Amino acid sequence: MDSNMRETLKQKLKCKDEDFLKPLPVPAPWSKPFWDAAKRHRLILKKCKDCGHIDHPPYLYCTSCSSENCDWIDASGRATLYAYAVNEYGVPFAFIEDLPYVLALVDLPEGPRMISNIVGCDPKELRNGMELEVVFDDVSAEVSLPKWKPVLK
Amino acid sequence: MSKVEFAIIGTGEVPCGIYPHRSEFEIAYRVAKLAIEDAGIDKNEIGAVLNAAHIMGSEFNTEAFFGRLPEAVGAKGCKIVATTVSGGGSSFSIRKTAEGILHSGETDYVLVIHAQRFSQFTANEQINFFAHAGSDLEWEVPYGMTYNALAAMMTQGYMAYTGTTIEQVASVCVACRRWAMLQPNAMFRDKPLTVEDVLKSRMVAYPLTALMCNVLADGGCAYIMTTAEKARKVCSRPVYVLGEASDFSHRSIINLKTKNIDKMYEFYAPIAQKAYARAGLGPKDMDIFEVYGAYPVTSLMFLDSLGIVEPGRSGALVESGETSPGGKYPTSTNGEAMSFGHTGTGVGFSVFVESVRQLQGKSGKAQVEGARFLVENCGGGAFMDAHVTILGNEIPSPVL
Numbered sequence: 001m002d003s004n005m006r007e008t009l010k011q012k013l014k015c016k017d018e019d020f021l022k023p024l025p026v027p028a029p030w031s032k033p034f035w036d037a038a039k040r041h042r043l044i045l046k047k048c049k050d051c052g053h054i055d056h057p058p059y060l061y062c063t064s065c066s067s068e069n070c071d072w073i074d075a076s077g078r079a080t081l082y083a084y085a086v087n088e089y090g091v092p093f094a095f096i097e098d099l100p101y102v103l104a105l106v107d108l109p110e111g112p113r114m115i116s117n118i119v120g121c122d123p124k125e126l127r128n129g130m131e132l133e134v135v136f137d138d139v140s141a142e143v144s145l146p147k148w149k150p151v152l153k
Numbered sequence: 154m155s156k157v158e159f160a161i162i163g164t165g166e167v168p169c170g171i172y173p174h175r176s177e178f179e180i181a182y183r184v185a186k187l188a189i190e191d192a193g194i195d196k197n198e199i200g201a202v203l204n205a206a207h208i209m210g211s212e213f214n215t216e217a218f219f220g221r222l223p224e225a226v227g228a229k230g231c232k233i234v235a236t237t238v239s240g241g242g243s244s245f246s247i248r249k250t251a252e253g254i255l256h257s258g259e260t261d262y263v264l265v266i267h268a269q270r271f272s273q274f275t276a277n278e279q280i281n282f283f284a285h286a287g288s289d290l291e292w293e294v295p296y297g298m299t300y301n302a303l304a305a306m307m308t309q310g311y312m313a314y315t316g317t318t319i320e321q322v323a324s325v326c327v328a329c330r331r332w333a334m335l336q337p338n339a340m341f342r343d344k345p346l347t348v349e350d351v352l353k354s355r356m357v358a359y360p361l362t363a364l365m366c367n368v369l370a371d372g373g374c375a376y377i378m379t380t381a382e383k384a385r386k387v388c389s390r391p392v393y394v395l396g397e398a399s400d401f402s403h404r405s406i407i408n409l410k411t412k413n414i415d416k417m418y419e420f421y422a423p424i425a426q427k428a429y430a431r432a433g434l435g436p437k438d439m440d441i442f443e444v445y446g447a448y449p450v451t452s453l454m455f456l457d458s459l460g461i462v463e464p465g466r467s468g469a470l471v472e473s474g475e476t477s478p479g480g481k482y483p484t485s486t487n488g489e490a491m492s493f494g495h496t497g498t499g500v501g502f503s504v505f506v507e508s509v510r511q512l513q514g515k516s517g518k519a520q521v522e523g524a525r526f527l528v529e530n531c532g533g534g535a536f537m538d539a540h541v542t543i544l545g546n547e548i549p550s551p552v553l
Contacts, residue, residue, distance in 0.1 A: 015277050025291045057292050057405065083310030083414060085302045086359035090366075092281050095297035100359075103302045105310070105407065113407040115293045123359070128313045145295055 015093055022094045024143045030060050033072050038144045041136040043075040045110055056112035077134040079106040079148055082113065086123045106132055106148050120149035154433035157548050159252050160384035160391040161376050163192025164506045169372030169494035170340040173272040177213045180268035180373035185226045188264065188375035194387060197229040200260020203247050205267045206238035208497030209274060209282050222266060232259055240286065240533025241447065244501030245540035251378045261383045267502040268373035279369055287535045289405045301366050303406060303535055304448040305358035307414055311450050314415035319360055321468025323351035325449035326364055326491050328477045333488025335478060335519035340370050340494030367447050370494030374506040392512040396432030396543040398424045406535045415465060421458035425541045432543035434526055436460030441483045441527035443508045445501050447490040455530055483521045486511060501531030512546040
C-alpha cells in the first residue's frame with residue numbers, strides 16, 4: 001500500500017500498523033492437510049472412507065456419519081460461479097489496496113461450495129454459472145490461497 | 154395448536170442512534186425501569202433478570218455475567234441471572250430461556266434487557282468484527298470477506314435467480330424509512346428516502362449501495378415476561394406468545410441447507426408454517442408482518458416464506474407499497490435495522506418490542522389500527538438460523 005495513504009488512514013481513523021496485516025488462515029489439526037496441499041498448488045478435499053461424504057470445511061470427523069476414517073482426494077480444480085459480490089468500500093484496512101475485488105460462492109463438481117475471490121477478470125464480465133478454474137495466490141511464504149478465474153473459451 | 158403459556162406485559166426502549174456519552178449501563182438501567190413502569194408491576198417481584206450479550210465484548214458483559222443488572226435495577230427478589238446470546242437470534246434464544254424459567258415455577262416475572270453501544274468502537278473495529286461474525290476466520294476472512302459482501306452475494310444471487318430488480322430491492326429500504334419516520338426512537342426518523350436516493354448512494358459491495366446496508370448504532374430495550382395466567386390478572390392488554398418455531402442451517406454460508414439462494418423459502422416457510430399451526434392461525438389472520446431482515450434481501454426472503462405472496466415475488470409486493478404504512482401488509486413497522494438502526498443482537502429485540510407495542514396499541518403514529526395477531530422473525534450469523542413467532546393480544550378460539 002502507498003505509504004502516504006496508510007499514514008493518512010492511521011491519522012484519520014486512529015488505526016495501527018498491524019491493522020494493515022492481511023489475516024491468514026490458522027489451520028486446525030484437521031484442516032492442515034488442505035493448506036499444506038494448497039502451498040504445493042493442489043486443491044484437495046476431505047472425503048469419508050466409510051460413507052463417501054465430502055466435508056468442506058473439513059472437521060475433526062465426518063459431519064455425515066461421525067467416522068474418523070477419512071481420506072484426502074484431489075479436486076478437479078474446476079467450479080462454476082454461483083453468486084458474487086464486488087467489494088468497493090468499507091473493507092478491513094488490509095484489503096483497501098485490493099479494491100475493488102470480487103467475492104464469490106463457487107460450486108465444485110465434487111459437491112462442496114466455497115467462498116473465494118474471482119481473479120483475472122473484469123467484474124463486469126462475471127456471469128452466474130460461468131466456468132472457473134482454480135489458481136493459487138502465494139500470499140505469504142507459508143500460505144497459498146486457492147482462488148478462481150474464468151475458463152477462457 | 155399449542156397451549157398458550159406465556160405473555161409479555163410491558164416494554165421499554167430508548168432512542169436508537171449515535172449517543173457516545175450514553176453508556177450501555179445507562180441504557181440497560183433506563184430501559185429496565187421503563188419496562189417495569191409500563192408493566193405496572195413491583196420491581197421486587199422480578200425473579201429473573203436476563204440480558205443479551207453486548208456484541209464485540211466489553212466490561213458490560215463481565216458486569217452482566219456477575220450480577221450488575223439486578224443490583225442496579227433494584228430487583229430485590231431476583232433469584233436467577235443469565236446472559237444469553239446467539240447473534241441476531243438472541244431475542245429468540247433469550248425468550249426461550251425466559252420461558253424455561255417461568256415454566257419451572259421459580260418466578261412469575263422475568264425481566265429481559267438488551268443494551269448496545271457501538272459508538273465506542275472505531276469503524277475498522279466494527280468492520281473487522283462483523284467480517285468475523287458473518288464469515289469464517291480460516292476459510293473466508295483471508296479473502297477479504299465482509300458482512301456487507303455476504304449480504305451482497307445473497308442479493309446478487311437472489312436477483313439473478315428470481316428476476317427481482319435492484320429497484321425492488323431498494324424499495325425495501327424506502328418502506329423501512331416510511332415506517333421509521335413514524336417512530337420517535339428510530340435513528341433515521343427525519344429524512345425521507347426514495348428509490349433513486351438508495352440507488353445513487355455510494356456502492357459498497359456490488360450490488361449493495363450504502364443505503365441498502367444497515368448502520369451500527371447505540372440503543373436498547375427491555376420487556377417483562379410472565380405466564381399467560383398471571384398476565385390476565387395483572388395486565389389489561391397482555392400480548393400472548395401463541396406459536397413459535399425454529400430451525401438451524403449452518404455456520405458458514407457455503408453450507409446453506411437449501412443451496413439455492415432464490416429458494417430460501419424452502420428453509421424459512423416450514424418454520425413459519427409450524428409457528429402458524431401451533432398458534433392455530435394462518436397468514437390471512439396476520440395484521441402485521443414484523444420482519445427482521447437487516448438487509449433488504451433477507452426481508453424479501455422472509456416475505457417469500459410467510460404465505461402472503463408467491464416466492465420470488467416479494468420485491469414486487471414491496472415495490473407496490475403494500476408493506477408500507479397504510480398498505481395491506483404492514484411490514485417491519487419500526488423501520489428495522491435499515492432505518493431504526495442496527496444494535497447488534499438488539500435488532501431482533503427492537504422488532505420484538507415493537508411487535509408487543511403494536512398489539513398493546515402503544516405504537517403511536519405507526520400504530521396499525523385494530524391489530525390482533527402478527528408474525529415476527531429473527532435469526533443470526535450468516536443466515537445461520539431462523540425463528541418465527543406468532544403473537545396476539547387475544548387467544549384465538551378454541552380457547553385452551
